[in-house]
Amino acid sequence: MDYIKIRFGDEFDDISSRFEKTIEDMFRAVNPIFKLSERTWSPQMDIYETPEEVIIRASIAGVDRENLEVEINSKAVRIYGNRTEMPRAERGTYRLAEIQYGRFERVLFLPAPIDTEVVSSSFSNGFLQIRLAKLPAAKTHKIPIEDS
Numbered sequence: 001m002d003y004i005k006i007r008f009g010d011e012f013d014d015i016s017s018r019f020e021k022t023i024e025d026m027f028r029a030v031n032p033i034f035k036l037s038e039r040t041w042s043p044q045m046d047i048y049e050t051p052e053e054v055i056i057r058a059s060i061a062g063v064d065r066e067n068l069e070v071e072i073n074s075k076a077v078r079i080y081g082n083r084t085e086m087p088r089a090e091r092g093t094y095r096l097a098e099i100q101y102g103r104f105e106r107v108l109f110l111p112a113p114i115d116t117e118v119v120s121s122s123f124s125n126g127f128l129q130i131r132l133a134k135l136p137a138a139k140t141h142k143i144p145i146e147d148s
Helices: 012-030
Strands: 045-049 053-059 068-072 076-083 102-109 114-124 127-134
Touching: 045 102, 053 076, 068 114, 068 127, 076 127
Parallel strands: none
Antiparallel strands: 045 053, 053 127, 068 076, 076 102, 114 127
């Protein structure tokens, strides 16, 4: 017996978006240059923390440093840029085309408040690493209660 999955609620926009992506992926398998619309891709990232800092590592191979931007505030980091497409072989027939090109953007909400003045970054072997110093934990002060 076959089962049919039924969805309730406000997920239609998400379903529509996934449907469009599936159709686009099918056509890209036939002709990698075909696109229904300009869409962004999302690089893989890791976030981890130590007692002193938050570290972000992004896998963005093939992105030139000139095409990469990072913005920060005390609660979030925005990483965005563009990966330009490699020249296609003129007489070749593509059997698989999975590498995504074009604009990308990720906004990451941080697990702890950070000091925006104490930040460092490096870019090596296709990985962007950002180190963000945490702000010291807020201190609690006891207030004496006086008789009135």
